[in-house]
Amino acid sequence: MLDLYFFPTPNSRKVTILLEECGLPYTLKIVDIGRGDQFHPEFLRISPNNRMPALVDHQPLGGGDPISIFESGAIMMYIAEKTEKFWPQDPARKYDVIQWIMWQMGNQGPKMGEQGHFERADKEGWYGDLSYPVNRFANEVHRLFGVLNLGLHKKKWLAAGEYTIADMICYPWAKLWKSRGIDMTEFPNVAPWLETISMRPAVQKTATIGKDIYDGPDKMPEDERARFTKILADQRAVPVPREWK
Ligand SMILES: N[C@@H](CCC(=O)N[C@@H](CS)C(=O)NCC(=O)O)C(=O)O
Structure with missing residues (x-):
């Protein structure tokens, strides 16, 4: 279990x-x-x-x-x-998947997390002028959508030529593009990838799990x-x- x-x-x-x-x-x-x-x-x-x-x-x-x-x-x-x-296990495809997992864990997740953190702190007016970190993380997140766009060039999936844990790990953050100030028309390889993943029954099933206990700080009293x-x-x-x- x-x-x-x-x-x-x-x-x-x-x-x-x-x-x-x-x-x-x-x-x-x-x-x-x-x-x-x-x-x-x-x-x-x-x-x-x-x-x-x-x-x-x-x-x-x-x-x-x-x-x-x-x-x-x-x-x-x-x-x-x-x-x-x-997760295919032949070395070429195995490491193709691993590199995107490492990218997600070291880049997309932390940078989008910090972007959210500084935007919230700025909105709440906590520590004075936060325009530098707000701008820095907005730029980084824009850059990272560019990385996904390059990674998906002429490809349906990020790695290994099939749907893998590389796609699953990058999807939940990438789908937040609108609220993170991203203009998806700049990243034409990302939009169809997001759409295809969002249609999968497993993804749809999990999208609402726990929304009754938490749906973002903005919805809280x-x-x-x-x-x-x-x-x-x-x-x-x-x-x-x-x-x-
Ligand atoms: N690198 C970690 C990040 C996990 C993470 O940041 N979790 C957050 C929520 S998204 C958390 O548990 N935060 C609790 C806290 O900040 O104390 C992973 O991918 O598992």
Whole structure:
């Protein structure tokens, strides 16, 4: 049995898409990151980065004790390896997929995350003039849509000549293009790719999971939004929990 530690954001939707595409049963364990669940000592054992998604597999690949994995890229590689789906294993195609996973984890996810963070901070008027980071991340996100556009030139899928975990991992952030100030007419290779993925039943099924518990800070009452943004914006190192000793 698989437990997916989840809150409805793009990083965890990558994983629900893959689980649904594989037809694997899983249990959602909600980690309410606006309430601080990500700092719970038991969750930190699974994900010391105090971020979800995280996965616990009680019947792991290779047998033995349950294993836990944090970081969506690692989780997706694990599920694809276990099911032998959506990740061809001949070296050329294997590394074609891996390079896009690394790109997503090191570029698209963090940069779009920071773009959202600084835009929100700017809107709330928190720290004075934020035009430099707002502009910097808007430029980076524009550049990264250009990277996707190059990667999809004359191709239906990002890697390996087929639909893989590379597409699934990049899709949930790329689909936010409109709210991130992107003019999709500049990226004609990205639009049909987004459209094709969005039509897949597994993707449609996962699009609304958890929307009843969270649908972005803008839809929250003001006091709840203030608590949510404080927990996410003001973080420093967590000491080793007493419960661990
Ligand atoms: N690189 C991580 C990023 C995960 C991540 O940033 N998760 C966010 C929500 S999208 C989170 O759990 N935030 C909690 C916090 O900031 O304390 C991954 O891809 O798994």
